[in-house]
Amino acid sequence: MSHSFKYVSADSHVVEPPDLWLKRIDRRYLDRAPRVVREKTGDAFVCADADQRRMGIGTSATAEKKSKDIALDNERWENVLPGSYDPFARIKDMDRDGVEAELLYTTFGLILFAIEDQDFQFACFQAFNDWLANFCTSFPNRLFGAAMIPTEPLERAVREMERCAKAGLKAAMISISQDADRGYNHPLYDPIWSASEDLAMPISLHVAASKKNFTLTNIMLADFSLAYTLTMYSIAAMIFSGVFDRHSGLKVVSVENDAAWAAGMLERMDYRFERDQGWAGYSSGINSGRSPSRIFHEHIYCTFMRDRTAVFNRNIIGVRNLMWGSDYPHFDSTWPHSAEVLSGHFEGVAEEDQLRIARRNAIELYNLPLVS
Numbered sequence: 001m002s003h004s005f006k007y008v009s010a011d012s013h014v015v016e017p018p019d020l021w022l023k024r025i026d027r028r029y030l031d032r033a034p035r036v037v038r039e040k041t042g043d044a045f046v047c048a049d050a051d052q053r054r055m056g057i058g059t060s061a062t063a064e065k066k067s068k069d070i071a072l073d074n075e076r077w078e079n080v081l082p083g084s085y086d087p088f089a090r091i092k093d094m095d096r097d098g099v100e101a102e103l104l105y106t107t108f109g110l111i112l113f114a115i116e117d118q119d120f121q122f123a124c125f126q127a128f129n130d131w132l133a134n135f136c137t138s139f140p141n142r143l144f145g146a147a148m149i150p151t152e153p154l155e156r157a158v159r160e161m162e163r164c165a166k167a168g169l170k171a172a173m174i175s176i177s178q179d180a181d182r183g184y185n186h187p188l189y190d191p192i193w194s195a196s197e198d199l200a201m202p203i204s205l206h207v208a209a210s211k212k213n214f215t216l217t218n219i220m221l222a223d224f225s226l227a228y229t230l231t232m233y234s235i236a237a238m239i240f241s242g243v244f245d246r247h248s249g250l251k252v253v254s255v256e257n258d259a260a261w262a263a264g265m266l267e268r269m270d271y272r273f274e275r276d277q278g279w280a281g282y283s284s285g286i287n288s289g290r291s292p293s294r295i296f297h298e299h300i301y302c303t304f305m306r307d308r309t310a311v312f313n314r315n316i317i318g319v320r321n322l323m324w325g326s327d328y329p330h331f332d333s334t335w336p337h338s339a340e341v342l343s344g345h346f347e348g349v350a351e352e353d354q355l356r357i358a359r360r361n362a363i364e365l366y367n368l369p370l371v372s
Contacts, residue, residue, distance in 0.1 A: 006100035011325025015084035024127035087138035133167040146171035185241030197249035206255040228257035242285025259302035259310035
């Protein structure tokens, strides 16, 4: 079933060319530059300085291969969809899927947030940001990019946000979490939040883009099912610590974490805020008189690919807080069957809510040059 409107994906991806960093990185780091290598069983993206170090090509080469038996490590670069790195091929794939515009995130760069060498990491981020900005200029009314932004040193982060905003990138993607004693509830990140407000550049917390590995159990099915928890903790801490009272224009997006988790979290946060501040030994930083759920509704957005539970609970999570994304071209993407997936999610849902979730919310949040 098709809809009466075209979709706007709030979470799609490029797949960086194998030699992007070899061609674009500061020459001082050429010998360490991330790259795609040919291995015996399949191709892989590798970066010796990153904690995970390696990402199999299969996550990006298998968008139309839906088999549960897929082997993600046994793929070759030749099987990556051309639309992943060629904007002209991409537009054809978007048209095939009924998508008018997309917010574009890195693929290989997700593991680069774990790089400890700040100068090297920044060189990697800048090389990607420049490439992505150029990629989007081919179709400036349909392709919109999310910049990779370091969180330290803060002065460098702010300058890069300013540079990327000037280049046309729409979002600032930072690590989804920090060390426990330096979480995003800490006032030291205020310069980043202020820059986000001033530039109208929402902050993106994308699954797996982290200084820390999200694997906690060594059981991948469990870890992948619950990968949203790091982002959930960061958002809750920001709300309770008063970040959004100090920064009334700040917008934060939970990306590719799906969204149903928010429904239970909002009820629980409101109850804890009302009942437990005394015994918890913590005086909330919220001084605006708003409840945690109201702060969420005014500042937080969540993207999803497949999450019927979130759509069902849209009036709790917030119809204006939900944004669909196709995750093209990754192996769990809805492409090229997005209309079919969304039709199943939207059964019995008012068309105005459908329009908001699958199109209008993203246009309004990112101030895209589209008719909403």
